[in-house]
Amino acid sequence: MPRLVQIGEITSKMRAQLSDDFEITVLAEQADPAAWLAAHGASVGYVLTNGHDGVKPEIMRALPALKAISCYGVGYDNIDADDARARGVVVTHTPDVLNAEVAITALMLTMACYRNFLTVEAHARSGDWERLGSAPLSRSLDGQHVGILGLGRIGQTIADRFAPFTDKISYHSRTPKTTSLKYFDTLIEMATQVDVLICITPGGAATRHLVDTAVLEALGPNGTLINVARGSVVDEAALVTALQNGTLGWAGLDVFEHEPRIPDALKAMENVVLLPHVGSATVETRDAMGGLAVNNLIQHLKDGTTLSPVPECLNM
Numbered sequence: 001m002p003r004l005v006q007i008g009e010i011t012s013k014m015r016a017q018l019s020d021d022f023e024i025t026v027l028a029e030q031a032d033p034a035a036w037l038a039a040h041g042a043s044v045g046y047v048l049t050n051g052h053d054g055v056k057p058e059i060m061r062a063l064p065a066l067k068a069i070s071c072y073g074v075g076y077d078n079i080d081a082d083d084a085r086a087r088g089v090v091v092t093h094t095p096d097v098l099n100a101e102v103a104i105t106a107l108m109l110t111m112a113c114y115r116n117f118l119t120v121e122a123h124a125r126s127g128d129w130e131r132l133g134s135a136p137l138s139r140s141l142d143g144q145h146v147g148i149l150g151l152g153r154i155g156q157t158i159a160d161r162f163a164p165f166t167d168k169i170s171y172h173s174r175t176p177k178t179t180s181l182k183y184f185d186t187l188i189e190m191a192t193q194v195d196v197l198i199c200i201t202p203g204g205a206a207t208r209h210l211v212d213t214a215v216l217e218a219l220g221p222n223g224t225l226i227n228v229a230r231g232s233v234v235d236e237a238a239l240v241t242a243l244q245n246g247t248l249g250w251a252g253l254d255v256f257e258h259e260p261r262i263p264d265a266l267k268a269m270e271n272v273v274l275l276p277h278v279g280s281a282t283v284e285t286r287d288a289m290g291g292l293a294v295n296n297l298i299q300h301l302k303d304g305t306t307l308s309p310v311p312e313c314l315n316m
């Protein structure tokens with residue numbers, strides 16, 4: 001059977017689906033992964049990984065017969081897709097099937113910031129309601145101006161999910177799209193105009209720290225930053241400073257620069273809502289993502305084609 005290296009966690013259903021067709025080696029379960037790669041790397045044709053773990057350059061180098069890398073996630077910023085293509089290795093990912101879940105996460109984070117859910121929930125749970133009376137008033141999301149950074153598959157779904165709450169939705173991406181939403185050709189200009197800025201670009205070098213001190217200041221003390229993209233898109237140190245000195249009002253974050261580490265300063269703030277990178281983490285959506293990640297590998301085994309290659313690996 002062809003040999004597949006598994007990097008990172010997968011579901012038991014994915015493992016069961018793959019085990020009829022592949023001999024699976026879980027790299028993390030090897031006593032010495034580097035030694036295992038040195039001994040067996042030349043016989044590995046397939047890798048299954050995820051957006052967080054990716055495939056490190058030293059692992060790529062240890063797999064000279066590699067044919068395909070399946071990424072269990074839409075973001076693949078920790079896989080060098082250009083290098084893979086140059087070596088004839090196709091990289092696949094799981095676009096579209098997670099759009100709705102990530103969009104709902106963005107909406108929940110925004111709502112949690114606006115309606116002050118965490119503070120108000122603590123008021124109920126702690127008995128403060130009985131002791132001290134009503135919880136403080138929160139803010140309404142209705143009619144707020146929402147700006148989306150990255151109007152791709154998920155960004156458009158975010159726009160659709162926010163539409164019942166506001167008719168003021170704008171976006172910034174590298175190129176304008178065919179849509180009635182207002183386009184800003186610079187992020188800083190959009191940040192000065194909107195109440196909520198939602199990040200949903202890919203990660204990687206090209207988008208690193210797109211949201212910096214200047215953008216956060218432009219968003220302002222009444223502004224809310226939501227990040228459901230990658231931690232690297234936002235300058236986290238600048239974000240902490242902006243929240244501490246009040247130049248930014250609120251933040252709702254599902255992703256962080258050094259996951260799973262979250263800065264203590266953020267954990268201590270009441271004007272932030274923090275999630276442990278769960279944007280797509282429902283049973284249903286992970287099932288759909290897992291099915292696509294598995295089927296890309298099985299399809300490649302069958303006839304050398306794949307179902308959802310990353311843009312760099314189209315037409316291989």
Ligand code: A2R
Pocket residue numbers: 074075076095096102149150151152153154155172173174175176200201202203206207210228229230
């Ligand atoms: O290339 P464009 O003009 O279509 O814009 C893309 C935008 N984008 C950027 N916007 C501004 N400055 C940049 N440097 C920049 N680079 C990319 O991000 C596009 O509108 C959007 C990405 O859309 P999709 O490729 O359809 O990705 P999808 O499926 O929405 O997922 C986005 C990311 C994943 O890569 C994961 O990191 C995360 O969401 O889960």
